[in-house]
Amino acid sequence: MKKTWWKESVVYQIYPRSFCDSNGDGIGDLNGILSKLDYLKELGIDVIWLSPVYQSPNDDNGYDISDYQAIMAEFGTMEDFDRLLFQIHKLGMRLVMDLVVNHTSDEHPWFTESRSSRDNPYRDYYIWREGNGNCPPNNWGSVFGGSAWEFDEHTNMYYLHLFSKKQPDLNWENPTVREEVFQMMKWWLDKGIDGFRMDVISMISKTPGLPNGPVQNGLYGDASPYTVNGPRVHEYLQQMNREVLSRYDVMTVGETPGVTVEEARKYAGEEGDELSMVFQFEHMGLDDHPLGFKWNDTPPKLVKLKATLSKWQTELAGKAWNSLYWSNHDQPRAVSRFGDDSPKHRVQSAKMLATCLHMMQGTPYIYQGEELGMTNISFETISQYRDIESLNAFRELTGNGILTQPEMLRYLRRKSRDNARTPMQWDDTLNAGFTTGEPWIEVNPNYPQINAKQQIADPDSVYRYYQKLIRLRKTHRIIVYGSYELLDPNDETIFAYTRKMEGQKLLCACNFSSREEVFFPPEEFIVRPGVCLIDNAVARYCCESQMTLQPYEAFVYLI
Ligand code: TEU
Ligand code: CA
DSSP: OOOTTTTTEEEEEEGGGGOOOOSSSOOHHHHHHHHHHHHHHHHOOEEEEOOOOOOOOOOOTTTTTEEEEEEEEEGOOHHHHHHHHHHHHHTEEEEEEEOOOSSSSTTSHHHHTTTTTTOOOTTTGGGGEEEEETTTTTBBBBTSSSSHHHHHTTTTTTEEEEEOTTTTTBTTTTTTHHHHHHHHHHHHHTTOOOOOEEEGGGGGGTTTOOOOOSSSHHHHHHHHHHHHHHHTTHHHHHHHHHHTTGGSOOOEEEEEETOOOOHHHHBTTTTTTSEEEOOOOOOGSSSSOTTSOOOOOOOOOOHHHHHHHHHHHHHHHTTOOOOEOOOOOTTTOHHHSSSSSSSSTTHHHHHHHHHHTTTTSSEEEEEETGTTTTTOOOOOOOGOOOOHHHHHHHHHHHHTSSSHHHHHHHHHHHGGGGTTTOOOOOOSSSSGOOSSSSSSSSOTTTTTOOOHHHHHHHTHHHHHHHEEEEEEHHHHHHHHHOEEEEEEESSSEEEEEEETTTTTTEEEEEEEEESSEOOOOOOOBBOOOOEEESSSSSOOBBBBEEEOOTTTTTEEEEE
């Protein structure tokens, strides 16, 4: 297996709108991030992944871009960006930018041109089709509700938008589109950024003919069989790699909904002719609703979670590289979803989850606030939500009688993307120290108890625990490169596995339950001299043949 800096790194994701506001307008910005670089350096992370900061009408908080080479005015200026990049590098960290090129904003000049006439030179930059009588060209539904097609009266044709109607899909079959994207990428790389996180990059190639999809909940057809891992996606990424990426020392991570192990081996293969790694989604789907959508409130089952994560561990081993994540700006808070956010167990379970993830093989990602054990928020009414996905789903699913309003509000409290988007909790002053103004979305009222200032001062905090985990990765290469094996796949409460490399053996044991549980370590670890690298409950000096794990206890033992 090749050794590279990005396999050895820990990545921290910043959602700029919610990170830190420097000028009191209630919206996080680049200078806010600049003011918190010391905090990130102290945490010990290597790479910052910055969610989009480009010019955008903000239909989807920056994932709808109207100019790829300009900074969103609310976030600052290009000078602010250059200063931020310089400072990140000066502190010995790296910066990875979000690349959103499956679609643009409908306010991007390419689209303004494209929609202006059927024979405009930019027409073929997007996916235009004739209607089917009075109906859209096919039955595809958009990820954010409604049809994936929008009728354009001016030219009497429909354009495709797999996300909102303000996010028209680019036509990657057009070689000029690919050249434009590659030029733009080079422009950023020449500025000195260290790579890209590529938004829904598994969706850029659509099956020719755009066939109807299977109808799921009686409303629209599922586009994914014809839009995910499409026929030319690897060809496009290989071209991107040849013409752009291979010329720089960068890390790339593909956000790849619908990716399978077989596909991941191509996207993120060891030969490196496409991307460095991908985000797989299988563990994000374990708590989906039986009707097939994400809106639900039953927690995922541990046995399934173990099977899923372990499958990715073993099946990519030596062939491709994993990304490890519990959450991001599209997912609920990790501790509320996979752990226990009650005051009694929050700290322990947040540390346990961190241990479980950081000891696996792959590059770990920390989503802002996760290192504090930040929790979901309990919004009571739909008017408190800001996220386009949540708002549209509420309207569509309750409007069609598929779910009742109280049901949907319950599901939103558990799964809405806004759970991850409430402002970062810096201290116990007004608005958690995020802004002196009116925050664009409500601050979680638990900020007096959960905030960075308090946790920096507390040696037993979740923050200090993450710091320790990150340091361990730097001192023990077995954590990065060791082989993985799951123990007791059918145990319903304990997630335990081993890592092995060059005569070293590491045991990671995590109790996912709120009760004491009995754990039987494998023979080869029992009363063998070694060292406990980290533990979150009881100091463990050795492994006994039978061990009682505290609620949400985690420990890592190395021999
Ligand atoms: O997300 C893609 C994606 O798969 C999401 O739509 C995901 O299914 C959903 O958020 C979970 O409910 C990326 C970005 O991360 C997301 O923020 C954007 O809204 C989306 O692409 C469109 O650019
Ligand atoms: Ca601001």
